[in-house]
Amino acid sequence: MSRIISRIILFIFMPIIFRVILAGSVHASPMLPVERMVLSNGLIVLVSEEHSLPFVTVRLLMEAGSRSDPPGQEGLAYITARGLLFGTTRLSAREINENIDFMGASLNVSPDKDYVTAALRVLKKNLDRGFGLFIEALMRPGFPEDELKREVEATLGSIKSEEDDPGAVADKAFEKHLFAGNPYGHPVEGTSESLPRITREAVVRFYKEHYCPNKAILAVAGDITAQEVGEKIVPILETWERGKGRTETFPIFPAVDNAGPKTIRIDRPITQANIVMGNRGISRANPDFYAVAVMNYILGGGGFSSRLMQEVRGKRGLAYSVSSAFETYKYPGSFQIALQTKSASAEEAISIGLKEMERIQNKPVTEKEIEGAKKYLIGSFPMRLDTQEKVANFLTQVEYYGLGLDYPLKYPSLIASVTREDVLRVARAYLQPREYLLVIVANPEQTGPESPADR
Structure with a gap:
């Protein structure tokens, strides 16, 4: 498949040689090349080579954060993201974890308000195997119902325990009232009222609507060349089918309510x-x-x-x-x-x-x-x-x-x-x-x- 490739030279300022004179000049480190690719399915791939350590980090950003939660199902983006690590259509969560541990690698998923990130860190020699697990979890999640239910229960327990943390209580109340009626107003993990409403069917539907390559950015950094990414990683990524996505509207509020404190x-x-x-x-x-x-x-x-x-x-x-x-x-x-x-x-x-x-x-x-x-x-x-x-x-x-x-x-x-x-x-x-x-x-x-x- 064809893809657009543009090479951009990126100047990275490293601590050892970075010096700033505010009234004068800014000195930069030697250039670090970064290659940007836009694949035919819309996925943006960024590659940064750094060969001092034999590791490769792969990080995917997916615009599928908690602001995309349907009303009444706050926490759906969170449970869906967590569910990526609960096994695939071929491998159980235990098998994935055992493989990751055996390679001395790490694989994690982090939901946020705007997006979800998935990250793999693996030794260069284990990249093929590690990336295979990474992409399988991403593209073929199984979302086993029993695991999803356990995650909902665990999250409800965490929410309840936070009720004893005055700082967490204050933070949540501040966001709830500041962003009343706004998708940023609810916690990423959802609420004790909304989480029990989340079903496997809702998770699968959310995944299909939001997890598509044309809403994603993938960065590869470390002991790897752009050519290797093009030969080993890009062909796999291009099998990911472009999605229609879901058009979302975001309510824009004025900076002030003009109603006094x-x-x-x-x-x-x-x-x-x-x-x-x-x-x-x-x-x-x-x-x-x-x-x-x-x-x-x-x-x-x-x-x-x-x-x-x-x-x-x-x-x-x-x-x-x-x-x-x-x-x-x-x-x-x-x-x-x-x-x-x-x-x-x-x-x-x-x-x-x-x-x-x-x-x-x-x-x-x-x-x-x-x-x-x-x-x-x-x-x-x-x-x-x-x-x-x-x-x-x-x-x-x-x-x-x-x-x-x-x-x-x-x-x-x-x-x-x-x-x-x-x-x-x-x-x-x-x-x-x-x-x-x-x-x-x-x-x-x-x-x-x-x-x-x-x-």
């Missing part, structure tokens, strides 16, 4: 208050992503150097840890500040978080703050590429979000070009200290009846 209180007999507060955020493809990354590092993403850590922990000792983060997906995700503090200090800690959001909106950050943030973000970038597994994951992400295979070359410049004015602009655009959602999991007798959002 909202508080969700969840009572637990605990001494620590678990707090999550924030608002809807940005998508990964948003061009403001880089300015937002710098702004968030200064606000609460930069560990001990961040403003939130300095104010909440350093000056007042209210919490051991406090942080902020933007969760970005294919569609707009969330911004959140998360912390734990003594129940009696909850109101004060919340007020500080809101004040810091307002401060970074009202006054430009200092030169020292922005230079420190950019230096860290650029300098830590090579750590995303220092193993075969990370390279394979990186390539699938870059392709999925349409960032371009020259992204490692562009990233330092994109971060370095962020100005103090950019930080001020995105803080005003994407932080909502007057239109936020606040979730408090705490003992109401110790936190008091009101929070700033209750007034």
